[in-house]
Amino acid sequence: MAPPWVKSLKPSGPQGSELLAQERAQSNIPVEKLSEFLFTREVLARQDKILNTLKADKVFDKSQNYFDGREGRFQTALARQKRLRQLAVRHQWTKEEYMMASELISEPGPYGLHVGMFLITLRDQGTPEQHELFLKKAENYEIIGCYAQTELGHGSNVRGLETTATWNSDDKTFTLHSPHLTASKWWIGSLGRTANYAVVMAQLMIDGKSYGPHPFVVHIRDFKTHEPLENIHVGDIGPKFGYNTMDNGFLLLNHVKVPHVNMLAKFSSVDPKTNKYGKPASASLVYGTLTWVRSTIVLQSGGVLARGVTIATRYAAVRRQFQDRDAKEDIGENQVLNYTMVQVRLLPLLAATFALHFTGRGMMDLYQENQKKMAGNVGKVASTGRGPSPEELFPSTDLLADLHATSCGLKALASSTAAEGLEVCRRACGGHGYSSFSGIGSWYADYLPTTTWEGDNYMLTQQVARYLLKSARAVLNGNPSDNDTTRIFRSFLSRRDMGAAFDVLGRDEDIVAAFAWRTSFLTFEALKHRDEEKNSWNSLLVDFWRLSTAHSQYLIVKNFYEALRSKSVEQELDAETVALMHKLFRLYALHTLEREASEFFSSSAVTVRQIQLARTKAVMKLLEEIRPHAVRLVDAWHFPDWQLDSSIGRYDGKVYEDLFHRASELNPLNALTIDPYPESVVLVKKDEREKFNSKL
């Protein structure tokens, strides 16, 4: 639509492409090597392959994503999910390949909960008979399902769920029912428009007695018409701050009967002959799954944040505003990335992306180690012909408890860091950060629920505190488990009276030790408040939250430090890159230390003078040293432009051309010519007039 004279215009120089080329020329960091170290060569090859497949298919064309409204976006997302399934079948994709495709598309889709929760729940909690009946069809997409737990009136507190499943001993069925409006299932992904089946969590009632929440398979929509079945009211819960490509739904059940076989019975069941309830095999199993989900969130948080940091860092290298105030002569405007006020916002977040990535990897390793031991034990007991006991499944319950608590605290800290960090990145982009074309806003909005789901970030901190208090009591009572938590507690107690003298500015291991000291200090303070002073649990929630945050910061610092000391670092990276990674470690740690200064003072982990030096000298110096490598470091995160879908974060720096192209050529609002005068009530364009008049 632009007239010809517009086409000849270029941005004023220097061009974005020149500036980014200059950035990449001033650093020797081997980007490809670092990418391989972060993701492995195999994963990068997979990314290439899947990206080419997706780009070739016009259903995945993203050019209208930022313009479409709710209904348009949902329909497009559904079309993409269907095509994705078709491609997965045609190309025999592995699970990893399917996941990679989803990551590149980067939008929640209407099959999301079918794949992510429905299939898994059927598989993990169903009996062989139930697998035959439900799972096979579900894997074949004849049944499309969701996982209906949260209700309008209850989220975090699962025990408070109101939906009931009453056992009818006469005809051996369950009656599922929503006794109140607040019993309506709510927020259920894929339920709003897509699913024809649901796993419904409901309070099992036998003979007037409640046995707590259990999973029931419920058919909710007709296979042919896709209309809701009788006595079922189901629909989409409406638009949200983000996540609008997903049809989160509601579900009310009016005395709906399902057969006995529809209660998922691997771990607990009702005996249809005796009408008696059989107890769950192991509560730990559930912890295992949750721990895995939370570890995944930690691992992903690095990459989530890295998208924002990549966009903001590249744009800050292209964007120029003002001359340096101390410049003696006219040297042109300064790249925004040269200002320390921009560096201090972006570079610690850049460091955090690596810190979170390594921490996530560390947790996954621990988890898999545990799984292996477990599998070994299962093999051993298999010959006995009985199922494994919880102790056999989890050879070290200490390890499991530690992993569980760790995953709670880290999930909370990592997802908050990523979400809040993305907003910092968006704001660091000035006005253009606010444009949808920046690619940060929608990504942030879609990510935000992660701070609430799989355990609200504030709620989770109580579980961490409970575990730390328990460990501290065990240490005081002389019967602690042998793990990292108890080790740092014992070390703290042994030196408590002498105090600490950590050289946080000189030695990296002292940084880790200072973080451990602070965690220990806060734990024993909280223990005193609870056990000696007998303060109420409620009055200590704020202390617990601080404690959990401190503990998780310690874990991140420790994981980052240990990752850099691993053998693979020396083998895969050159000395210069390793040295730079150490600087990123120090930046992350000292910047955190400085922001949380008061806890480090009051615990005597460091002195006031050290904090001042960390802030005014160490951090500022690290910013200066890392600055020249910033663009190459974000390049190593290896996001294809197609994935970022950002005008200002483009690899080639053609920021202004792309912003202009999208506004001038792709924006459908510009097809609308209006009548601007207040007396008129019409638009000029005839086909819009009717729609418009109806508003008045």
Place this chain on the structure above:
Amino acid sequence: MAPPWVKSLKPSGPQGSELLAQERAQSNIPVEKLSEFLFTREVLARQDKILNTLKADKVFDKSQNYFDGREGRFQTALARQKRLRQLAVRHQWTKEEYMMASELISEPGPYGLHVGMFLITLRDQGTPEQHELFLKKAENYEIIGCYAQTELGHGSNVRGLETTATWNSDDKTFTLHSPHLTASKWWIGSLGRTANYAVVMAQLMIDGKSYGPHPFVVHIRDFKTHEPLENIHVGDIGPKFGYNTMDNGFLLLNHVKVPHVNMLAKFSSVDPKTNKYGKPASASLVYGTLTWVRSTIVLQSGGVLARGVTIATRYAAVRRQFQDRDAKEDIGENQVLNYTMVQVRLLPLLAATFALHFTGRGMMDLYQENQKKMAGNVGKVASTGRGPSPEELFPSTDLLADLHATSCGLKALASSTAAEGLEVCRRACGGHGYSSFSGIGSWYADYLPTTTWEGDNYMLTQQVARYLLKSARAVLNGNPSDNDTTRIFRSFLSRRDMGAAFDVLGRDEDIVAAFAWRTSFLTFEALKHRDEEKNSWNSLLVDFWRLSTAHSQYLIVKNFYEALRSKSVEQELDAETVALMHKLFRLYALHTLEREASEFFSSSAVTVRQIQLARTKAVMKLLEEIRPHAVRLVDAWHFPDWQLDSSIGRYDGKVYEDLFHRASELNPLNALTIDPYPESVVLVKKDEREKFNSKL
């Protein structure tokens, strides 16, 4: 669409309405009195009157606001702006009444910049001849305009603008031109689709020499067809994170000629006879306007934040999750507002709403005081037949400089506090905070640009620091102005060596003094870095930002404190309410002090022990004391439900009914029945099929 059995369902008890009634019964705060104190009886009556007018008109019906896409929202917003103008004419609305209507509608509208900037710029910067030519038509909405300053490549740095206006001495015209793509005007409100005129800021060029940016009136769209005129490329810049009811636009000019009279010439002009440039009368005038705009942002920030706090507080009183962990027997689930972890997030923000409100009022008073003195002087010089000089306009340049710096720092702090506070409120609402129906998300998204426009919040802090350093130098040199800033500096210097011993836990005036001390300490530290150690300006930006934040926090604490000591408080409020307001003051101040603990330590304003006590004792006790009054306090902010448009923040507490109603009855997505199977590429509903297939 809900079946009959759904209609009989109610939320499980206790009902939200009962819980809010209980909240209101447990406090004696006279809500209506407090509202009157905050807003005056006159304003509340105006609110009532305008609200009734708007509610009666179906164009203002909000029920589809959260569902409509970009184009729908824009069209509705335009229809509303037209009707608003019609109503204003019909009912002879005052400016205040028009503003009240806009506030109640709560969405940016396509006439926004016509009213807010175009008219004002013509009025303030035009000559009588130009008023006749442009302003009259604009006031009559024959001309609809905007203010085009920001460019694709330049926001904050106005001197860097690329658009040129070249004086043609031969035919006495200016040629406006965009030499580069980055010269395109960008982000210009009301320009995208609505305006037919623009005030364009362009570099004035006479005879090859640049005279800096000046305002030019440019006709851009045809009066009848509303199509762009020749050599003008104009349109909407596309969707944004929020603010999508506004058509922010771009504008490229290809050698467009305008007559001499189109340069707004009240303060500077080109003499068409001599071809010489006449200098601006007073740069201070511009400062005056900016100061006023920023003071308005400070005043509004309290109310902006109060919307989120109102919604979150009411919902936290209705929402119940978990039993109290220390409860000995089953007492039902606890209101979320009873948890200290929720209180510590919401109640300091509640305190901040009042702190910001009183600070904004204090600034407006100062500004108006200055204006009055100015008007007095203008009257005196009017008889002389010449225009007033800057000194006569601003009798105290000290006051103006102080007010200007104050407004910069407070604008930054207040808008950041409001924006970030809204997100805290949203997250405190758990899952439902994420629903559009919470009313917080869209409000937050629409407010966010305030942190960037009228001076980026980080950029502004440099101006504050520059002023504080200048004042400190004046104090050291013995020739300071007499104002509050120099007073606190002198007091600091006189006691610097002795140190401070402020009783922040015992005496309110000592809290104010501790904040003043910290500001002074940071100022003289920064001065040392700059003047003695000769550090570069760039290396000090982070220190300057901290300094500005500290100074602004001091000002807020001081303004809050002084507002509570004013006579009107005693006259208009009862003793109990006054005591509660003092608690809110202490909560705001001590919570801030505790979060910024390290600066208070290192400046020796307080001891480590005091900080610990502030956190563990004072703040926790204040939360407990304020908690019972929380709902009445937010009620005093007096937001009609129609304005909040929030399911979870309803005055009557019918949270779940409203969420359900909107999802089940108003949500257009539920009219769409899909085919869920991956092999199919069609939707079930015929009229949707074609649209859908075209995606594949």
